[in-house]
Amino acid sequence: xxxxxxxxxxxxxxxxxxxxxxxxxxxxxxxxxxxxxxxxxxxxxxxxxxxxxxxxxxxxxxxxxxxxxxxxxxxxxxxxxxxxxxxxxxxxxxxxxxxxxxxxxxxxxxxxxxxxxxxxxxxxxxxxxxxxxxxxxxxxxxxxxxxxxxxxxxxxxxxxxxxxxxxxxxxxxxxxxxxxxxxxxxxxxxxxxxxxxxxxxxxxxxxxxxxxxxxxxxxxxxxxxxxxxxxxxxxxxxxxxxxxxxxxxxxxxxxxxxxxxxxxxxxxxxxxxxxxxxxxxxxxxxxxxxxxxxxxxxxxxxxxxxxxxxxxxxxxxxxxxxxxxxxxxxxxxxxxxxxxxxxxxxxxxxxxxxxxxxxxxxxxxxxxxxxxxxxxxxxxxxxxxxxxxxxxxxxxxxxxxxxxxxxxxxxxxxx
Numbered sequence: 513x514x515x516x517x518x519x520x521x522x523x524x525x526x527x528x529x530x531x532x533x534x535x536x537x538x539x540x541x542x543x544x545x546x547x548x549x550x551x552x553x554x555x556x557x558x559x560x561x562x563x564x565x566x567x568x569x570x571x572x573x574x575x576x577x578x579x580x581x582x583x584x585x586x587x588x589x590x591x592x593x594x595x596x597x598x599x600x601x602x603x604x605x606x607x608x609x610x611x612x613x614x615x616x617x618x619x620x621x622x623x624x625x626x627x628x629x630x631x632x633x634x635x636x637x638x639x640x641x642x643x644x645x646x647x648x649x650x651x652x653x654x655x656x657x658x659x660x661x662x663x664x665x666x667x668x669x670x671x672x673x674x675x676x677x678x679x680x681x682x683x684x685x686x687x688x689x690x691x692x693x694x695x696x697x698x699x700x701x702x703x704x705x706x707x708x709x710x711x712x713x714x715x716x717x718x719x720x721x722x723x724x725x726x727x728x729x730x731x732x733x734x735x736x737x738x739x740x741x742x743x744x745x746x747x748x749x750x751x752x753x754x755x756x757x758x759x760x761x762x763x764x765x766x767x768x769x770x771x772x773x774x775x776x777x778x779x780x781x782x783x784x785x786x787x788x789x790x791x792x793x794x795x796x797x798x799x800x801x802x803x804x805x806x807x808x809x810x811x812x813x814x815x816x817x818x819x820x821x822x823x824x825x826x827x828x829x830x831x832x833x834x835x836x837x838x839x840x841x842x843x844x845x846x847x848x849x850x851x852x853x854x855x856x857x858x859x860x861x862x863x864x865x866x867x868x869x870x871x872x873x874x875x876x877x878x879x880x881x882x883x884x885x886x887x888x889x890x891x892x893x894x895x896x897x898x899x900x901x902x903x904x905x906x907x908x909x910x911x912x913x914x915x916x917x918x919x920x921x922x923x924x925x926x927x
Contacts, residue, residue, distance in 0.1 A: 519665060520658055527654050535650065539643050546639055547611070550630060551594055554613040557628050558592065562617060578628045580617060588616050588625060596632065608632075671699045675706065682710065721780075735770045742766065775896040778836070782903045787830040796821045796859055798838040809846050816854040823859045827927055829908050837904045840897045841866050841923060848872055848921070856920075865924040874921070880914055898923075 561578050592615040599610045609632040617626040671694035678691055691703035742763045746756070781787065803810070803817065810817065827834070845855045845868035853869035874880055881902035901923075905912045911926040 520662055523658060523661065527657070531650055531654060535643075535647055538646060539639070542639055542642055550611050550632065551613070554594070554611060554628050554630055555592070557630070558613060558615055558626065561626060561628065577630060578626065580624045580626050583616075583623055583625045588614075590616050599629070668696065671696060672702075675699070675703055679706070731773050732770065735766055735773070738766050739763065739770070772896070775900065778900060782833065782900070782907060787833050790828050790830050792826050792828050793831060793834045795825045795827060795834065795838060795864060798834060799842070799857060799859075799864070802835075802839050802842045806842060806846060809843075810855075813846065813849055814852045815846065815849055816852075818854065818856045820856075820858045823861050825859050825861070825864055825927065827908070827910070829904075833904050833907075837901055840901050841925075844868075844897050844901075844923075863924055863926045865922050867920050867922040869919055870921050871919065872921075874914070874916060881912070 557578065561580070592613050595612050595614075597610055597612055598607050600607050610629045611632045612630075613628045615626050615628075617624040671692055674692045691706060694700050694703070742759055745751075745759055746763070751759070799819075799821065829837075842855075845866050848870045849855065849868045850871055855869075856865075856867040858865045858867075881898045902912060904910075905925065913924045913926070915922045915924070
């Protein structure tokens, strides 16, 4: 969830209960105040009736909003009592709420019960006319506050999102770029730290790249010398069979070390995005060319090739990496094949699959494309061929899948 949305939710979680409580309190305060005014009005009416009643000598007396009746010796409280009730109003033609005050009244030596009533309809209308606009105002203020907060927050967080976008598009091989300037101190400090950090990363990358290239070059030189000396030593006439076997194993190890060094250097260059030039390559043509180059190896193992390359598959990719990609897949299919086995190559509009027979069992397909993961039966392999293939596929958004059915192993590239 975005920070802005989460902040708005917290504001709502705080504002809604506060708004509900304040509305309840406000309603009660207004109701209480209006009721007090209504009671005060009844009290004034009581005083007016008392003064008026003193001038009358009637046993009973009735006005529009009051009634005075004798109670004889019946005892009632001298303290006025207030209550609410519902009565029929002939003018309104309906039952409406009334506020009633009952009190005792003495006229001469006689005691009377005085009941004064006043319609509460106007008070309720007044409460509604006050409360509803205020509640509406609260709602407008609440949502207005949320909208303003959302707009201001979004505007304030714009530099952060710009920095985030620059970071997501950051390439370690590109020159260090400056982050958007801002007058917000925290974001400004963040940009300064990120500028320093990315600059250091790029310097470290350049240093590491130079080290790998130099180390690879320096390693290849003594390896070439070792191989040359071994070749000269093999031609010596004074060697017996045992010596020849030892020298041959050293020669094979030096060849393997040379291949390993070249493969690791290639992986490093691919990871560092040093193969930038891309062009549209017809992969069908590359497959045909690779099979032609490897026809001797295919003939040695007596492998049958079946091809269905009717659909032309093109991909915008670096030519060198395209050649390495296809070459590694075909070599992998030959190397791990059985004598008299077969290789099937199929192309569709959006995919290429290369299948080969093999007695090798793959227990964990997730480790198939990891570096230095190889089967014990493939001692001559350096374990980097499919790792290089996977790295190239990742760089060009090519999906690579492996499957095995009836000892037929298939690697499929989806474009």
